[in-house]
Amino acid sequence: MSDQAHQTAPSIPTHTLNDGTTLPGIGFGTLVRGDNKSERGIMVRSLRSAISRGYRLLDTALSYGNEAEVGQAVRASEVDREDLLITTKVPGRFHGYRGAKESLRVSLESLGFDYVDLALIHWPLPRLDLYVDTWRALIEMREEGLIRSIGVSNFTAEHLRRLHEETGVMPAVNQIEMHPYFPQAQLRAVHDQLGIVTQAWSPLGRASTLREESVLTEIADAHGVTPGQVVLRWHLQHGVIPLPASSNPQRQHDNLSLDFDLTGDDMLRIDALEQGRIWGQDPDVHEEY
Numbered sequence: 001m002s003d004q005a006h007q008t009a010p011s012i013p014t015h016t017l018n019d020g021t022t023l024p025g026i027g028f029g030t031l032v033r034g035d036n037k038s039e040r041g042i043m044v045r046s047l048r049s050a051i052s053r054g055y056r057l058l059d060t061a062l063s064y065g066n067e068a069e070v071g072q073a074v075r076a077s078e079v080d081r082e083d084l085l086i087t088t089k090v091p092g093r094f095h096g097y098r099g100a101k102e103s104l105r106v107s108l109e110s111l112g113f114d115y116v117d118l119a120l121i122h123w124p125l126p127r128l129d130l131y132v133d134t135w136r137a138l139i140e141m142r143e144e145g146l147i148r149s150i151g152v153s154n155f156t157a158e159h160l161r162r163l164h165e166e167t168g169v170m171p172a173v174n175q176i177e178m179h180p181y182f183p184q185a186q187l188r189a190v191h192d193q194l195g196i197v198t199q200a201w202s203p204l205g206r207a208s209t210l211r212e213e214s215v216l217t218e219i220a221d222a223h224g225v226t227p228g229q230v231v232l233r234w235h236l237q238h239g240v241i242p243l244p245a246s247s248n249p250q251r252q253h254d255n256l257s258l259d260f261d262l263t264g265d266d267m268l269r270i271d272a273l274e275q276g277r278i279w280g281q282d283p284d285v286h287e288e289y
């Protein structure tokens with residue numbers, strides 16, 4: 001591993017997980033949705049551009065259908081595999097002990113790697129009641145060296161506590177919806193108590209009306225940055241790892257250029273934009289496979 005290992009940009013902090021490994025304070029989201037779904041070559045070019053701009057943590061999932069492109073981009077990039085951190089996720093259709101093992105086998109094959117840095121249970125799907133068995137498989141695969149760190153996504157405080165009670169192993173990370181419309185103060189406080197690092201999905205609110213909020217445009221003007229940069233800086237100052245996605249090289253660069261400080265008042269004004277979940281995906285009932 002080089003001296004620059006896992007270093008994204010000087011102003012971006014590093015987080016130490018409960019298993020002693022580290023993650024950069026920002027990651028790159030790789031999901032491309034619906035009509036914007038690019039052809040595979042475009043996806044690889046976008047990922048290579050993100051890596052060359054400084055992203056070291058790449059967030060994929062089996063259900064994104066792009067693990068082959070992520071692997072291809074990593075192999076084509078100027079950065080060594082061991083200096084990059086790859087996250088994947090176990091989808092609902094692979095819940096259960098055997099399913100989770102199969103899910104990771106498929107992901108590793110698609111990626112073309114012999115390990116991932118972080119594997120998450122994508123959604124808890126409490127109706128199936130298989131997330132504890134899924135977790136046991138992740139624990140074993142970490143012991144086998146197939147996964148460096150294990151965590152979850154979209155888990156509530158109750159799900160997190162149950163995993164620990166039944167297996168003795170607390171997730172290192174919980175990746176959750178978080179942006180100024182849904183700051184997740186309560187769940188972040190639980191994460192702090194339990195020693196879990198928070199990752200934020202859709203940190204920019206998926207290019208919704210969020211960036212047009214006057215609170216954000218005013219704060220952006222005051223600091224000479226864009227509303228998107230304000231939102232990502234707000235995540236960093238809340239101690240959270242945001243995972244912004246962008247196919248645009250300039251925005252990929254801007255999203256890493258966060259060398260300014262929001263004031264306490266700025267932070268409170270942004271927190272006050274709270275409305276709740278934008279897409280209504282309540283983890284107690286949301287199911288995707």
Ligand SMILES: NC(=O)C1=CN([C@@H]2O[C@H](COP(=O)(O)OP(=O)(O)OC[C@H]3O[C@@H](n4cnc5c(N)ncnc54)[C@H](OP(=O)(O)O)[C@@H]3O)[C@@H](O)[C@H]2O)C=CC1
Pocket residue numbers: 028029030031032059060122153154175176200201202203204205206207211226228229243244245246247248251252254255
């Ligand atoms: N665990 C989970 O359940 C989930 C995980 N995720 C993860 O989170 C990642 C990010 O979430 P995502 O839903 O993509 O949403 P984001 O909040 O990251 O928004 C992405 C959108 O914002 C635009 N954008 C990016 N940067 C800027 C900027 N500086 N100014 C203006 N617009 C900008 C992009 O457009 P453009 O490309 O044109 O720049 C794109 O349309 C996903 O890629 C995925 O990895 C997402 C959902 C759920």
Ligand SMILES: O=C(O)C(=O)[C@@H](O)[C@H](O)C(=O)CO
Pocket residue numbers: 031033061281288
């Ligand atoms: O992006 C993810 O990781 C998801 O879980 C998505 O399914 C996300 O919830 C979504 O795109 C919903 O439209």
